[in-house]
Amino acid sequence: xxxxxxxxLQYIWKNKLFNNELYDNSGNKIEILNGGVQNxxxxxxxxxxxxxxxxxxWIGNIEVHKNSSEWYxxxxxTNKAYDNVILHVVLNNDKDxxxxxxxxxxxxxxxxxxxxxxxxxELINRQNKIPCYEDLKKVNNFxxxxxxxxxxxxxxxxxxxxxxxxxxxxxxxxxxxLYISLAGSFGFKTNKDTSxxxxxxxxxxxxxxxxxxxxxxxxxxxxxxxxxxxNIENDYFLELKKEYSFLQRKYNIKPIERHLWKFMRMRPPxxxxxxxxxxxxxxxxxxxxxxxxxxxxxxxEIKQFFCIKTSKFWDTHYTFKKKSKKRIKILGETSxxxxxxxxxxxxxxxxxxxxxxxxxxxxxxxxxTKIKAEKNNIITKWNDxxxxxxxxxxxxxxxxxxxxxxxxxRCLNCRIGNQLIIN
Numbered sequence: 001x002x003x004x005x006x007x008x009l010q011y012i013w014k015n016k017l018f019n020n021e022l023y024d025n026s027g028n029k030i031e032i033l034n035g036g037v038q039n040x041x042x043x044x045x046x047x048x049x050x051x052x053x054x055x056x057x058w059i060g061n062i063e064v065h066k067n068s069s070e071w072y073x074x075x076x077x078t079n080k081a082y083d084n085v086i087l088h089v090v091l092n093n094d095k096d097x098x099x100x101x102x103x104x105x106x107x108x109x110x111x112x113x114x115x116x117x118x119x120x121x122e123l124i125n126r127q128n129k130i131p132c133y134e135d136l137k138k139v140n141n142f143x144x145x146x147x148x149x150x151x152x153x154x155x156x157x158x159x160x161x162x163x164x165x166x167x168x169x170x171x172x173x174x175x176x177x178l179y180i181s182l183a184g185s186f187g188f189k190t191n192k193d194t195s196x197x198x199x200x201x202x203x204x205x206x207x208x209x210x211x212x213x214x215x216x217x218x219x220x221x222x223x224x225x226x227x228x229x230x231n232i233e234n235d236y237f238l239e240l241k242k243e244y245s246f247l248q249r250k251y252n253i254k255p256i257e258r259h260l261w262k263f264m265r266m267r268p269p270x271x272x273x274x275x276x277x278x279x280x281x282x283x284x285x286x287x288x289x290x291x292x293x294x295x296x297x298x299x300x301e302i303k304q305f306f307c308i309k310t311s312k313f314w315d316t317h318y319t320f321k322k323k324s325k326k327r328i329k330i331l332g333e334t335s336x337x338x339x340x341x342x343x344x345x346x347x348x349x350x351x352x353x354x355x356x357x358x359x360x361x362x363x364x365x366x367x368x369t370k371i372k373a374e375k376n377n378i379i380t381k382w383n384d385x386x387x388x389x390x391x392x393x394x395x396x397x398x399x400x401x402x403x404x405x406x407x408x409x410r411c412l413n414c415r416i417g418n419q420l421i422i423n
Contacts, residue, residue: 004091008120009064010045011412013089014038017422018110025093025107028053036062043081051087053106060086068107071097119421124409130402131411132420133385139419144387147415148397152365155400159346160353167350169200175290178347179204185343186279188335191272194260198225198276201256207283214311217280219243225276226258227320236313237320268318274310274329281308293344294351294360299370302344306336337371341392368393378402 012018013035022030030053036046044061051058061084065071068090076082076097083099088107097105123131136144163181170176180199187195202224210216222228223244228237248255261272268274285308296302310329318324331339345364352360373379373395382389382398389395404410411417 004066004117006064006066007412008117009066009089009091010038012110012112012116013046013062013064015418015422017116018112020109020111022089022108022110024053024087025096030087030106030108033057044085049086058086060084062087062089064089066090067092067094068097069095071095071105116421119423120411123411123417123420130381130385130406131409132416133381135420136385136387136416138423139416143415143419148394148401150415151400151404152368152393152397154404155396156346156349156364158400159342160350163343163346163350166196174351176204178290178293179207181343181347182282182339183279185339186275186282187272188270188275188338190262190266190270191275194256194262195272195275195279197256197260202253206251206253211284211286214280214284215240216243216247217283218277218311220247221276221280222273223248224253224255225261225272226255227261227273227276229255229258230320232320234320263319268324269329269332271318273317273319274314277310277314278308278329278331281310282306284308294348299340299367302340302367303336306331306339333372337374337392341368341371341374341396365393368396374399 016032016035022032024030030051032049033052034048034050036049039045039047045064046062049060049062061082063071063076063082063085065074065088068088071077071088072095076085078100080100083101085099085105088097088105089110090107091109091111093107093109097107099105126133128134132139162184163177166180167174167177170180180196183199184192184196187193198221202220207217207220210220219240222240228241228244232238247253263271282305286305289305292305293302308331314329316323316326345367348364348367349361352358352364369391371392373389373391376399378399379389379395381402387394387398389398401414405414405417411421
């Protein structure tokens with residue numbers, strides 16, 4: 001027996017894929033003027049629909065079920081949120097339904113081509129993590145490109161959620177928002193939250209007072225990180241500790257807990273000690289960084305802001321304890337691109353959005369087209385499927401598509417999936 005899920009029926013209604021004229025339970029023809037806006041939260045399935053019956057126009061909500069008796073199964077008959085339903089759309093009208101005040105609700109049966117359901121079931125039952133992997137060549141390239149633009153915006157909108165939270169924390173201070181967000185990005189995936197916590201414990205205004213002195217910047221950042229709380233017989237470590245002790249008293253600041261930092265199973269260049277030293281290097285050369293980023297004309301200009309180096313101590317160290325072979329601890333191209341993709345571009349996008357500046361929004365998207373596509377397992381899968389990936393614009397969109405649609409089998413919400421279901 002074929003199972004028909006409610007989200008599939010909502011898809012049929014939303015896209016007007018039913019193939020019969022609709023009549024209410026009194027035999028009156030129903031003209032659909034507006035099918036409504038789909039509701040993804042609790043309550044009726046579609047809001048603000050408009051229908052016409054016998055020259056009378058009705059405005060209200062639409063509820064969709066397989067059987068009309070599900071109205072009672074879902075307790076809509078006792079829920080006032082459903083009293084504004086003007087039409088109950090079903091496959092099988094097996095029972096009359098009523099509002100909480102006893103008024104009868106109009107019900108209409110809709111029919112659709114069974115091929116649509118067959119195509120949908122075939123798609124979501126495939127074992128490949130990208131359900132449409134084998135059929136992408138059947139989809140018009142314009143549809144793919146336009147959909148990738150949509151999911152790219154969706155991905156950026158997800159990224160700016162955290163930035164908005166930081167912006168509220170800073171009481172709408174854009175420079176401090178950039179400082180905290182960048183600090184988090186220097187922690188990358190493993191130490192992001194801890195790096196952000198470090199920045200919140202130490203105002204960017206304090207660091208700005210010492211920006212010409214890399215030693216004092218490191219003393220402040222390493223001291224606040226809690227990483228100077230150990231007993232290590234190392235001259236530079238002891239000097240930093242002494243300097244931090246003075247600065248801590250001066251600014252009345254309290255460090256975060258050392259145990260929050262993760263070192264295990266990490267390559268030495270990614271150790272938080274190295275990343276903090278690099279962040280100190282960024283602060284030492286950054287002047288009016290927020291304004292420079294917002295007013296930047298090219299992605300190369302932005303990349304130059306992150307061409308930083310650490311103090312000489314870190315040329316021969318990954319941690320305070322052990323000396324290593326000399327290696328200048330610069331940020332590599334991949335790391336710079338990651339910081340720009342995950343922090344800089346979302347901040348430009350958000351600033352443009354908050355200020356109604358469409359040019360800034362478009363500039364942030366254009367910058368993504370100038371950055372190399374990421375290399376990971378997800379992008380490899382898409383490459384193998386035949387999709388051409390030329391920049392971070394496409395790779396970011398495809399990561400979003402894979403994580404939020406393919407893995408969750410949300411083919412009904414995907415334009416690519418829609419095309420394969422309909423055709």
